[in-house]
Amino acid sequence: MSGPVRDLTVDSVTGIDVSLPVAGPGARAYAFLLDWHIRLIVALAWFVVGALLYNGRPSLAPPLSNDARWFGTVVAPALAIYFLYHCVLELAMRGSTPGKRMAGVRLVARDGGSPSAGALLTRNVFRLVDSLPLCYGVGLISVVLTRDHLRIGDMAAGTLLVFERAEARLPGSAAAAPGAGHLDAAGAEIVAELLERWSTLTPEARQRLARQVLERYGGGEPAASGGDPDAAWRAELERLASSR
Amino acid sequence: MDGAARQRALSASLLQRAGLWREADARTRRLSSGRSDDAADATHLADDYRLLAHDLARARTLLPDSRTREYLEAAYARAHATLHRGAWHIGSELLTLFRDEIPAVVRSLRTYIIWSMTIFALAALAGYALVHRYPELIALFASPDLIATVERGKLWTEGLLNIVPSSVLSVQILSRNISVSLFAYCAGFLFGLGTLYILGLNGLMLGAVFAFVSRHGLGGPLASFIVAHGCVELSVLCLSGAAGAAVGEALVRPTHAGRIESFRIAALRSGKLLIACVALLVGCGLIEGYVSPNPGVALWARLGVGVGYWLFMLALLSGRLFGRRAAHPR
Numbered sequence: 001m002s003g004p005v006r007d008l009t010v011d012s013v014t015g016i017d018v019s020l021p022v023a024g025p026g027a028r029a030y031a032f033l034l035d036w037h038i039r040l041i042v043a044l045a046w047f048v049v050g051a052l053l054y055n056g057r058p059s060l061a062p063p064l065s066n067d068a069r070w071f072g073t074v075v076a077p078a079l080a081i082y083f084l085y086h087c088v089l090e091l092a093m094r095g096s097t098p099g100k101r102m103a104g105v106r107l108v109a110r111d112g113g114s115p116s117a118g119a120l121l122t123r124n125v126f127r128l129v130d131s132l133p134l135c136y137g138v139g140l141i142s143v144v145l146t147r148d149h150l151r152i153g154d155m156a157a158g159t160l161l162v163f164e165r166a167e168a169r170l171p172g173s174a175a176a177a178p179g180a181g182h183l184d185a186a187g188a189e190i191v192a193e194l195l196e197r198w199s200t201l202t203p204e205a206r207q208r209l210a211r212q213v214l215e216r217y218g219g220g221e222p223a224a225s226g227g228d229p230d231a232a233w234r235a236e237l238e239r240l241a242s243s244r
Numbered sequence: 245m246d247g248a249a250r251q252r253a254l255s256a257s258l259l260q261r262a263g264l265w266r267e268a269d270a271r272t273r274r275l276s277s278g279r280s281d282d283a284a285d286a287t288h289l290a291d292d293y294r295l296l297a298h299d300l301a302r303a304r305t306l307l308p309d310s311r312t313r314e315y316l317e318a319a320y321a322r323a324h325a326t327l328h329r330g331a332w333h334i335g336s337e338l339l340t341l342f343r344d345e346i347p348a349v350v351r352s353l354r355t356y357i358i359w360s361m362t363i364f365a366l367a368a369l370a371g372y373a374l375v376h377r378y379p380e381l382i383a384l385f386a387s388p389d390l391i392a393t394v395e396r397g398k399l400w401t402e403g404l405l406n407i408v409p410s411s412v413l414s415v416q417i418l419s420r421n422i423s424v425s426l427f428a429y430c431a432g433f434l435f436g437l438g439t440l441y442i443l444g445l446n447g448l449m450l451g452a453v454f455a456f457v458s459r460h461g462l463g464g465p466l467a468s469f470i471v472a473h474g475c476v477e478l479s480v481l482c483l484s485g486a487a488g489a490a491v492g493e494a495l496v497r498p499t500h501a502g503r504i505e506s507f508r509i510a511a512l513r514s515g516k517l518l519i520a521c522v523a524l525l526v527g528c529g530l531i532e533g534y535v536s537p538n539p540g541v542a543l544w545a546r547l548g549v550g551v552g553y554w555l556f557m558l559a560l561l562s563g564r565l566f567g568r569r570a571a572h573p574r
Binding site for chain 1: 309511
């Protein structure tokens with residue numbers, strides 16, 4: 001049964017294992033829905049533009065008789081875009097698609113590397129089973145019930161969907177010079193994060209959080225003066241960050 | 245120095261290296277996105293990988309629940325993926341696939357291929373015998389329209405090109421055949437039973453329809469229609485069935501650590517054959533759309549196309565089409 005986020009742990013030659021957080025049913029469904037919308041919109045756009053150009057007037061109506069040109073230039077490419085989207089893009093983008101990128105996930109092989117072309121094709125062939133009986137029923141049940149949230153295609157291809165963590169970044173003052181102050185590394189991160197988010201918070205929230213941080217890490221309250229209290233709280237936090 | 249002070253000092257010294265991590269991660273991102281082909285970047289990557297591994301190990305101990313650790317985990321994973329990513333030359337990958345890998349799969353599936361063909365042939369014979377003996381059973385295998393057309397002394401394939409253009413017909417046929425072929429493979433997931441069902445049902449239908457049209461004196465024209473594309477089409481169905489049967493057997497009798505692992509290995513290995521099957525079915529669709537329904541193509545020409553395409557299939561599956569030489573025993 002699915003539980004909290006699990007990590008795929010991959011051995012490395014350095015002796016320090018690589019840890020990749022496995023994407024769960026929610027992230028998978030989100031990526032799939034994004035991709036589904038993209039391929040539907042692109043396929044429809046092709047159909048509409050193709051039909052308008054074919055008819056030479058504002059009409060999407062198909063010809064009355066079967067016409068190879070209509071089929072070859074309007075219908076078949078639209079169907080190809082819709083049905084071959086995952087297969088072609090996963091090969092071209094080495095295990096990713098626009099939807100997966102937007103959802104912050106990507107496909108990896110069991111060794112943490114990019115899946116092979118054969119694995120990506122096999123994964124997509126098994127969509128036939130995963131999509132049964134409708135709305136990816138088999139795939140969804142399999143994703144919910146398996147430990148690594150795998151659909152049948154992933155089991156066959158030996159692939160997993162993991163979080164990209166592309167947005168992970170260092171706290172602003174991580175490289176600041178160390179000192180003998182009261183702040184430990186975790187405290188420095190909290191102060192740095194609060195300073196980063198300062199402009200997005202309301203004045204009340206800024207002052208409340210600044211007071212809590214300063215109380216915890218031994219900083220003092222800003223001296224009462226006629227100036228801007230908001231700026232005084234910020235200056236006190238900056239002083240604490242630079243004094244560690 | 246007490247423990248807490250020591251920990252603070254170690255953490256502080258670790259955080260001092262943030263600039264190096266940023267540089268390493270920026271280099272990795274440039275290389276992984278293909279925006280850099282700088283040799284200096286590439287040679288730096290191995291050093292970056294070691295640096296990130298070393299600092300990540302320290303961060304896991306000193307700063308287990310911090311954004312610093314999270315950043316290092318992500319940067320290290322990216323460096324690992326970039327460093328371990330093989331070269332991606334789609335042309336040489338495809339050549340290796342068709343010249344070496346697919347022939348190897350065909351050899352390893354030889355027994356399954358023989359069994360699939362036997363099951364298909366037996367089902368076709370059974371279908372033929374059933375409808376030959378009990379003609380009313382054709383209603384189980386064919387549509388009322390098809391039955392009515394044959395009873396009027398005509399084949400449903402006559403005049404097909406007057407209704408649908410060849411290109412449309414080809415695409416319709418090849419997409420239908422490809423989905424049947426892929427289903428025959430995927431259905432192996434049901435412990436091989438799904439594959440058995442698809443092979444059996446298609447064999448029964450073929451035999452039954454042949455028996456039915458033969459009773460109305462149309463067996464010859466139907467064979468003439470089928471011969472150009474059917475040799476390869478039916479062979480491909482048996483090949484897909486063989487690949488599906490291998491997947492099914494891996495689940496019934498696992499040969500590796502567990503059923504899932506066994507399934508994965510069998511599916512990945514036999515799935516390569518499906519790529520050749522799909523390519524062959526595209527050719528079948530074109531023949532079935534342009535040659536088979538065309539009354540202007542003589543029987544000898546159809547026979548030539550059918551046999552020629554079948555020999556092409558053998559050359560493809562043995563790898564000789566792409567320059568593979570037969571192995572000679574020493």
